[in-house]
Amino acid sequence: MTQLFPRNFGFLFLLGLAVAVGIGLAWVYLWRAQMAYPAGLNAPVEQPVPFSHKHHVGDDGIDCRYCHQSVEQSAFAGIPPLSTCMTCHSQLYTHQPVLAPLLAAFRSGVPLHWKRLYKLPDFVYFNHGIHVAKGVGCASCHGEIDKMPLTARARSLTMQWCLRCHRDPARYLRPRDEVFNLHWHAQDQLALGERLVRKYHIDTSRMTDCSLCHR
Numbered sequence: 001m002t003q004l005f006p007r008n009f010g011f012l013f014l015l016g017l018a019v020a021v022g023i024g025l026a027w028v029y030l031w032r033a034q035m036a037y038p039a040g041l042n043a044p045v046e047q048p049v050p051f052s053h054k055h056h057v058g059d060d061g062i063d064c065r066y067c068h069q070s071v072e073q074s075a076f077a078g079i080p081p082l083s084t085c086m087t088c089h090s091q092l093y094t095h096q097p098v099l100a101p102l103l104a105a106f107r108s109g110v111p112l113h114w115k116r117l118y119k120l121p122d123f124v125y126f127n128h129g130i131h132v133a134k135g136v137g138c139a140s141c142h143g144e145i146d147k148m149p150l151t152a153r154a155r156s157l158t159m160q161w162c163l164r165c166h167r168d169p170a171r172y173l174r175p176r177d178e179v180f181n182l183h184w185h186a187q188d189q190l191a192l193g194e195r196l197v198r199k200y201h202i203d204t205s206r207m208t209d210c211s212l213c214h215r
């Protein structure tokens with residue numbers, strides 16, 4: 001009788017299975033790395049007080065720097081202390097129930113715990129100051145936050161996401177004085193971007209060096 005299966009069928013079967021499992025695991029690993037935050041992109045996050053960028057920035061026109069004071073000079077943009085809120089809310093809306101936790105926290109001196117939306121792992125170095133100085137808009141990394149009644153994370157912050165811009169920043173750069181304008185658009189982005197790369201002395205040759213972000 002002819003053999004139905006080759007003699008080493010068992011071995012080949014196991015080899016095939018091992019390769020398939022290996023490819024599967026590699027795929028899952030890459031997919032997870034890409035989707036580092038599987039849940040929550042563009043999903044509004046509940047906060048201790050329902051702070052609205054839509055009202056404060058979109059409707060009332062308050063500048064980012066009023067609350068995120070260190071964004072131009074330092075690595076961190078900073079989250080405002082309650083005293084910043086109280087410059088207005090010691091008079092405005094004081095009897096609104098939504099503001100009760102804010103007033104209670106201010107009186108007791110216990111800060112509110114805002115949930116963080118953008119957080120890089122400790123092994124990644126990032127700096128706001130240089131991005132602002134070189135003409136990268138807040139909206140390029142945080143979206144149109146003036147349309148958000150509750151803040152949501154608009155970008156993934158994966159390494160590939162950072163690199164997409166670092167490989168070719170001309171596609172994203174804007175004049176420095178438009179950095180805080182969330183709705184700015186260039187007529188001809190590439191021509192302008194290439195001019196700004198030269199004007200702001202951006203050294204594109206080192207922007208993908210591992211040691212730039214992993215120090």
Ligand code: HEC
Binds near residue numbers: 057138145182
């Ligand atoms: C009136 C004060 C105020 C103004 C003005 C303001 N913000 Fe905020 N911002 C906050 C507060 C409070 C939080 C924390 C609560 C939250 O996430 O909504 C915050 C959170 C954020 C976050 C999320 C930070 C994190 O990792 O959790 C980003 C990004 C941000 N603001 C960007 C901006 C930009 C861009 C502007 C200007 C267009 C701006 N903000 C104007 C008060 C303000």
Ligand code: HEC
Binds near residue numbers: 051060
């Ligand atoms: C420059 C003045 C100003 C500052 C500073 C300010 N607010 Fe307000 N806030 C307002 C005004 C004006 C309204 C009325 C909102 C509207 O309808 O436009 C308001 C409304 C609110 C409301 C009611 C819900 C809403 O959005 O309508 C909450 C909650 C609130 N603010 C939280 C905060 C917190 C938290 C801070 C500090 C991070 C803060 N505000 C800082 C002016 C301010």
Ligand code: HEC
Binds near residue numbers: 075076128
């Ligand atoms: C190149 C992308 C990029 C740009 C441009 C950018 N941010 Fe951020 N932002 C980030 C990243 C990444 C984080 C998380 C930083 C961390 O975890 O160390 C962050 C965090 C924040 C936070 C949370 C507090 C903090 O400092 O970690 C605030 C508030 C914020 N950004 C506001 C702004 C404002 C306002 C602007 C415009 C002037 C701006 N960002 C421009 C990428 C950017």
Ligand code: HEC
Binds near residue numbers: 202
């Ligand atoms: C939309 C464009 C853009 C995005 C997105 C972006 N960057 Fe940048 N980044 C720049 C530009 C432009 C520079 C300035 C480079 C220069 O001047 O040589 C820069 C510079 C830097 C530097 C150098 C800082 C220094 O002190 O020399 C670091 C570190 C950095 N970026 C980290 C990051 C990380 C981490 C991310 C992702 C979380 C990121 N960037 C996302 C455009 C971007």
Ligand code: HEC
Binds near residue numbers: 208211213
């Ligand atoms: C522009 C900034 C930037 C540059 C340049 C960069 N990285 Fe990263 N890297 C990141 C960020 C941001 C993360 C965190 C990603 C996350 O949390 O999902 C990361 C994560 C990693 C990780 C952890 C595994 C992972 O995917 O989360 C490794 C390993 C790594 N980087 C290696 C490198 C190597 C090797 C280079 C040079 C070829 C490099 N990186 C260049 C920003 C950068």
